[in-house]
Amino acid sequence: MEAVLPFVIGVLYAAGTFLMLRRALARILIGLALLTTGTNLLVFTAGGVIRGRPPLIEGDSERLTGPYADPLPQAFILTAIVIGFGVLAFAIALAYRTLRDAGTEDTDELTNSEALPEERA
Amino acid sequence: MRTRASLILRTTVPVLLPLFFVFAVFIFMRGHNEPGGGFSAGLVASAAFALTTVAFGPEAGRRALGLAPRVYLGAGLLVAGVSVALPVAMGEAFGKGLWTSITVLGRELKVGTPLAFDLGVLLVVVGTAAGIVFAFAEERD
């Protein structure tokens, strides 16, 4: 499992970066989602991957025994997932409004705000 | 929403709604010691409002929610804020988890500031998610 994940993360980063370099906003959004997922997965693997051993003390014992999954990266990704969820939801709404207000989702045409007033479309 | 939602959806949603809320309460209550908690419970609860909105339109969704989403947001922030500030007022460290137990229907129930914090998270999530869903549903162009 741990040997596979780096490749998965690599593919997610690569695909995310590639899509974020495209001109269409929809692709940029998908790229953003992939990039965030890749990052979350990286943080997830940061603590080492131990399966089926949550860091919970069993009912009758006093302390944790044996190898257990590191809870801290899990807390990290939980936070990061929530943040990513918020940012992605906002970005989707933003892209939608951009498409509506600007009439295009081609980032090469989103140059009105940087043009001189007399050159604006 | 111009198009009417399908008959299947309109029939099943009223049946499903109570299940969503019960499940949300279940997730919320098991959250402290087992996977679950305010965030996921909030998402489940807001899924109920989202479904209502999809099936019957945003007005129905707003009716089901009762108060405006921003009230949920504000109340959630306030509850979470009070739960971390309360220990200071009681002479403990900022944000320390304080627990006490009460008896409800003959069963002992542990309540404490972390639970209140989770409740705040739940309310914020419901407020945010419902606000987003309504904003999209009420969009007309």
Place this chain on the structure above:
Amino acid sequence: MTAWLMAVPLAVPAAAAAACLLVGRSMRMQAAITFAAAVCQLAAGVALTAEARAFGPAALAVGGWPEGAAIALVADMASAVMVVLVGTVAVLAVPFAASTIDRRREAFGFYPLVNVLLLGVAGMVLTGDLFNLYVWVEVTLIASFVLMALGGGRLQMEGATKYVALNVVASALFLTGVGVVYATMGTVSLGDLARAAHESGLAWPTESGTMLVLAALLVKAAAFPFFAWLPASYHTPPIGVTALFAGLLTKAGVFALLRVSGLLLSGGESRDTAQAVLLTLGGVTMVAGVLGAAAHTDMRRILSFHIVSQCGYMVMGAGFFSSAGYAATLFFLGHNMAAKTGLFTAAGIAYRLAGAYDVRALGGLMRRHPALAASFAVCAASLAGFPPLAGFFGKLALVQAGFTGGHFAVAGVALFTSILTLYSMTKIWHEAFWKPPPSVSTAQGRAPWPAWTALFGFAALSVTAGLAAGALFEFATLAGEALADPAAFIQLTGSAEP
């Protein structure tokens, strides 16, 4: 020291955001709550500074967990002074923003968002661990995303799209860096990491993780070559929002940069690498920003490019890695928050009075509105570095720290950039204030009094900070020492045993 005091700059804006949401439709009430929160934040900052000065730095372990396991807030001289600066900008800029924003945007959650912005910035300043730094950066960022896009319209959407896309990539870099650091070190507490960095030096994977974090913070601080988001977006939202952003966002990024580089990269070989990176980028940023400004005639765009240029000075100051350098950077940062926000308020007032941001369409403002002209001149002269204004002492200290450290080239670039800054400021001065008004008569509006108060306040700050530079440098020096010496930080937030 009362430890809970450092939770106040966070708790107050959070409570104010909640109160604003609950108050609902009364905009006056929401504005009053937000202003009160800003005042409380400032007061808390002053109290923290006094305590840090009297009793030394302190930490607050949230939740009462043991040190090393808890989420820590740290109030040393540096973060306390920074809270004061943030509070000051907020107290003046919030009424300005509130009085110039239109009703529609105001009703769409403007005040709760401003509170969340203040919350995030205070969190970035006070946090004691790397992951929470990420969280606070995100809190600030999400609030700024929405403020940037609030209200809609084509131009604002375009600006927001660029702002969001570039900043989200930076956030991904940041989190990746945090992940790498945790994977190799098993901790994200800045104290523990600083101890490792100073005792044995960071191993290469950790160092590369830290460098990723540094890169992300350079994006936030709008350093070359990552600054494109700033001049592409800052002129699109309403001027009140821009003024708040100019005073808070990049500055908080710079402070996080100072903290992270001072703690994690100031030991051993990583210091040399980081120093080369920061000094080079700082120098290039200064020149790139000021050259970008030369090409523009919209006041907001000129000033936006100048934010970039000024951030270059601060990145350079971070690159000196000396307590004198940190002290100078903090003083410069404070001066810049006042002068830059003041200039944006001046632009906003000019727009209200004469109906344009483009300097070509303006003119004759000096004769018609001498008070505006005088305040603008003070802020602009402070930015360009005229004695006896605050900007002069900030630049002097930075250049001095550079020469003392033997970084002659970059300090020379800083001096050269001052001349170009002066050119930009004279351009605005000449076009908007001095030249006769354009024949087509422009709108004759009025500016609300909170806007004037903010402008006069920022101008007065630039003057008094210059006149009282000696006394203020005392604080800056203490803060600089706190940034340069990680020992106190390690003791406060590190776990008991390494």
